Amino acid sequence: MSAAFQKLLVSAVLVMFGGVVSSNVAFAEKKYDPGASDDxxxxxxxxxxxxxxxxxxxxxxxxxxxxxxxxxxxxxxxxxxxxxxxxxxxxxxxxxxxxxxxxxxxxxxxxxxxxxxxxxxxxxxxxxxxxxxxxxxxxxxxxxxxxxxxxxxxxxxxNYQTEARIYAKSILTNQPNGKIAILWQNDDAGRDWVKGLRDGLGEKAGMIVAEKSYEVSDPTVDSYVATLFDSKADVFVAFSGPKASAQAIKKVAEFGWKPAFYLANISTSIGNVLKPAGLENSKNIISTDYLKDPTDPAWxxxxxxxxxxxxxxxxxxxxxxxxxxxxxxxxxxxxxxxxxxxxxxxxxxxxxxxxxxxxxxxxxxxxxxxxxxxxxxxDYFPIEQLQLEKFDGSTWLRFGDVIAGEVSR
Structure with a gap:
């Protein structure tokens, strides 16, 4: 092997190993944007x-x-x-x-x-x-x-439309001739819920006989619930936040109204909503969940x-x-x-x-x-499954299968 060829071979090996070292350094390189550092x-x-x-x-x-x-x-x-x-x-x-x-x-x-x-x-x-x-x-x-x-x-x-479609399926199965009254929060969330319910009811959306929207800043929803009670509906759907939901549950009970009651799952907290409304008043309310209820003995x-x-x-x-x-x-x-x-x-x-x-x-x-x-x-909807549940006066009891609801995209 000539000296010139040996020299060329050594150079090639050095270039190759240099590339490997360079590659490893690049692989190990840390990358940061504002808000991140080594620490x-x-x-x-x-x-x-x-x-x-x-x-x-x-x-x-x-x-x-x-x-x-x-x-x-x-x-x-x-x-x-x-x-x-x-x-x-x-x-x-x-x-x-x-x-x-x-x-x-x-x-x-x-x-x-x-x-x-x-x-x-x-x-x-x-x-x-x-x-x-x-x-x-x-x-x-x-x-x-x-x-x-x-x-x-x-x-x-x-998403709210998926949740509301699931309520629609339950209503069509269990109250197929029912008259529906809706309380909903007057914002994009409320409109999403109502759209999901109407879409889920499809050609039977005429079952909705009354609806009232409220503002988050309203001190009480009592007057809206009173109007919905006057509609003689036998299905009540509350697409409302915790404070309004607690008020609605209490008012429904005060009227002696006994509708099939569906409640948005953002408002199913026992300590934060149902206890203030009265556990007995909350009995038989139906909702959905995707999280374990810490009060459920099953867990x-x-x-x-x-x-x-x-x-x-x-x-x-x-x-x-x-x-x-x-x-x-x-x-x-x-x-x-x-x-x-x-x-x-x-x-x-x-x-x-x-x-x-x-x-x-x-x-x-x-x-x-x-x-x-x-x-x-x-797919920017991380959780797309829910399960129906009913409150028995002390805890939420799940029933039926986990449902993968349609998602409006």
């Missing part, structure tokens, strides 16, 4: 800690407590979570103000679990223009599952419930374990933690969205058996 991931949120929807505030408190648990366990891939959650008082102008602060001053990596339909609509275009993830929106409005028009926004819970030996109870005891001891809003916050927080784990060392906003679009059969501790979280670039 920290900043997560922003808005929540109604005051105002007419403040009963939902415990969701944010539970999420913060869960992130404290994650940090105590070592963080995510060695990074601690910093949760910055502001009060928007359920006011869209305040939502915009607080989100701009989170993005432009606090420089959070992403927005997580911002609550409320109107507030999220108000910030949706801004966040998509800025290309900041608006992840796992705490609203079931279908517009938060529209990757074509809003690729940086994704919901989490089953007393369930590993997921035990994990939830242990978390609440240690990290949120003042919280009410029976409040489904705490279960919601715990489950949503587990989902965003999974997304961030999948991100590895690529903590760019683009990769956060990529990983959020790639959840496969993920099951937080408190999801009902048979329900899994699945997403895709064309």
């Amino acid at each position: 920290e991931i900043k997560i922003g949120s808005i929540m109604p800690y005051s105002g007419p929807a403040s009963s939902f505030a415990v969701i944010g408190k539970t999420e913060e407590a869960y992130f404290n648990k994650v940090n105590a366990d070592g963080g995510i891939n060695g990074r601690k979570l910093r949760f910055i959650s502001y009060d928007d008082a359920y006011s869209p102008p305040k939502s915009v103000e607080q989100v701009r602060k989170l993005v432009e001053s606090d420089e959070v990596l992403l927005l997580f679990s911002p609550l409320g339909t109107a507030g999220n609509i108000a910030i949706q275009k801004y966040l998509n223009h800025k290309k900041v993830p608006q992840l796992f929106v705490a609203s079931g409005a279908t517009r938060f599952g529209d990757p074509k028009n809003f690729p940086w926004t994704m919901g989490w819970q089953p 007393k030996d369930d590993a997921g419930l035990k994990a939830y109870d242990a978390f609440m005891d240690k990290y949120f001891p003042d919280g009410d374990k029976t409040n489904r809003n705490n279960v919601y916050g715990y489950s949503a927080a587990q989902t965003i933690v999974q997304v961030l784990k999948q991100c590895g060392d690529d903590l760019t906003r683009e990769n956060v969205m990529k990983q959020a679009q790639g959840l496969k059969d993920f099951a937080p501790d408190m999801l009902l058996p048979g329900i899994k979280i699945n997403t895709a670039p064309s």
Whole structure:
């Protein structure tokens, strides 16, 4: 072998190994956008800690407590979570103000679990223009599952149209000749529910004989319930938030009205809604769920419930374990933690969205058996299954099969 050839061979080997080293360095390279570093991931949120929807505030408190648990366990891939959650008082102008602060001053990596339909609509275009993830929106409005028009926004819970279609199926089966009265919240969420019910009833939508909408700021819905009672309907559907739902349940009982009663699943908390309304007054109400009810004896030996109870005891001891809003916050927080784990060392906003679009059969501790979280670039509805349930005076009892409802896209 000539000296010249040996020299050429050595050069080639060095180039090859140099390429491997260079490739490994590139592979190990960490990528960050604002809000992420070697030590920290900043997560922003808005929540109604005051105002007419403040009963939902415990969701944010539970999420913060869960992130404290994650940090105590070592963080995510060695990074601690910093949760910055502001009060928007359920006011869209305040939502915009607080989100701009989170993005432009606090420089959070992403927005997580911002609550409320109107507030999220108000910030949706801004966040998509800025290309900041608006992840796992705490609203079931279908517009938060529209990757074509809003690729940086994704919901989490089953959408309201799906839920309402399931009630329609139940009504058509059990009250096929019934007369339906509807109480609904006057916003996009309420309109989604009503559309889902009408679509589900199809050619029998004429069964709806009365409907009244209310404003979230209304001090009481008593007069609306009185009008619906006068319609002589034998089916009552309440597409309403916790405060209005508690008032409606109580008023229906005061009238001695005994309709088949369907209640939106955002308002099924025993501690927060049914107890204030009166447990006896709430008996036989029908709703849907996708989360385990901590009061249901069926889960007393369930590993997921035990994990939830242990978390609440240690990290949120003042919280009410029976409040489904705490279960919601715990489950949503587990989902965003999974997304961030999948991100590895690529903590760019683009990769956060990529990983959020790639959840496969993920099951937080408190999801009902048979329900899994699945997403895709064309599927921004993580949870699309529900199960009917009826309140027996002390707890919710599930019945029938888990139903995969149609989704309006």
